[in-house]
Amino acid sequence: MPKRIAWEVRAEAYRLLALGVSAVEVGRRLRVNDVTVWSWAKVGMRQKRGAPGGAVPVAMDVVVAGSAGRSYRRLTLADRAVIQAGRAMSPPLSVRAIARMVGMSASTVSRELRRNAVQHWGQDRYSAHLAHHRALLRRSRPTPRRLEDPALRGEVVSRLNLRFSPQQVSGQLRVEFPDDEGMRVSHETIYQALYLQGRGALRHELTVQKALRSGRTGRIPRSKLPARSNRPWLDGARLTDRPAEVAERAVPGHWEGDLVVGPANSGIVTLVERQTRFVLLGRLPGARDSATVIDVLQTMISHLPAELTRTITWDQGQEMAGHARFTIATGCPVFFCDPHSPWQRGSNENTNGLIRDFYPKGTNFNTITDTDLAETQRLLNIRPRQTLGFHTPAATLDQLLNRVALTP
Structure with missing residues (x-):
């Protein structure tokens, strides 16, 4: 012993x-x-x-x-x-x-x-x-620097140049390299490399003008203003009248819409499918009246099957005052959010923020070509989304369309 x-x-x-x-x-x-x-x-x-x-x-x-x-x-x-x-x-x-x-x-x-x-x-x-x-x-x-690995750093930089957020970069790397621990990095590490770590200097390797799309430091509080009134086109088309299945996002074909506007009466119509987050963009021809908006909106969804055009949720803007004509022409009803409640169409609000990353406030959309707008739509639809398991809206919508085509 x-x-x-x-x-x-x-x-x-x-x-x-x-x-x-x-x-x-x-x-x-x-x-x-x-x-x-x-x-x-x-x-x-x-x-x-x-x-x-x-x-x-x-x-x-x-x-x-x-x-x-x-x-x-x-x-x-x-x-x-x-x-x-x-x-x-x-x-x-x-x-x-x-x-x-x-x-x-x-x-x-x-x-x-x-x-x-x-x-x-x-x-x-x-x-x-x-x-x-x-x-x-x-x-x-010494604290090890995760992004000092050249292979990992290259993958991160290439995705940031596609305007992916740090969280989307981190999530897609886990999807694409499931068995390689060396290709894992948290979104917080990417944020620190962009802003906090002097040695990281990640921003200097990017080709895009901004590393992140938003400069906000906190959340914007919900409005406490009173509800709007004297909008007769809302009768029978309020959020309470919308089918319950829309809120659950379990069935495809329900969209959220809005306008992104600029000077000289310019603007674009934005549509986001609630389940897949697929984005459609349509440029307004120098006018934002209800008849023009409805014509553009009708053209945007005309190529979609009926199974993917069930409802559209909009805010209470005047541009959709003639929504009944749109519903008669397409069979797709329009429903309106409560006043001062943008979170009720949060997917579209988030997408509009992404669009502002391409076209900052003050952009005259009359000078944007249809080719440029189509490229912006493509880039938005190939962004991996956390809510989709870091798959892309384009791939998710393709799967839905294939299922629809195979259904007898």
Whole structure:
């Protein structure tokens, strides 16, 4: 049976090792085999080999700084010495009593004891010098840069250049490289590489003008304005009159629509299919009256099968005042959201934000060619979407159309 060594001897060994004393010298002073000292140091101390070998010395008087902007302080070596002394008493002091002595919260002390517990003859023990040595090593260890890998970085940059959001980039990489852990990166890491990490410099490798489409720092609160009135075309076509299946997004063919407008009476009609998020864009010919909007809208959906033109949800704008004529011509009813409630057609609102990334406010849509608008529609429909499992709206709609064609 091995010789039973007291915890106090082992704790003293940690103190000496942390001060840079070699393992051989520690063993000589404490009359312990140096191999045993080496085994003790393996619980978290960075070791060096050779005749003067032992723990790599660190400046034990260093105070580990807290994060910028935080009010709390980190534990010092003196704090940890109080914790060690309190736990070594008979009976040991409680966590709360020690916390009051060091001026920290009880959860901080409890977490410190759990993190730095050392098994000694079947019991959890705590060494102040070992714990402080570990803490200093953690703070000095360089943080690996995930995007320093050239292959991963290239995949991320190429998708950002297609105007994918960081979340869409992260999700599509998981889909396309399911068995390659090296091709995984979180969207937060991409955000930090774009804005927070000076070494990342990811923005300088992009060919697009903006790395992200929105500069918002917070959510826009819902409007508290009173409801609009005197809109007779809303009768029988309010959201409460819409079929219940629309809200569940389980059946395809339900769309959300709106206008994106510019100067000189210009604008485009935007339609988003609620289940697949497929986008249709139609340019207005220099007018935004109801008759013109309805004509453009009717042309946009004319090539779709009846199974994919069930309903359209719109806001309460004047441009759809003649929606009854559209419904008679196409068989597709139009329903209107509650006033000041854009979240009721959230897919379309999000799409309009994406469109503004291509055409900022102030863009005269009369100068945009149909070819340019078709390319914008294509780029929007090949963006992977989180709600689609990071598949694209185009691929999802193709699957729906194939099923419709195969149905007898």
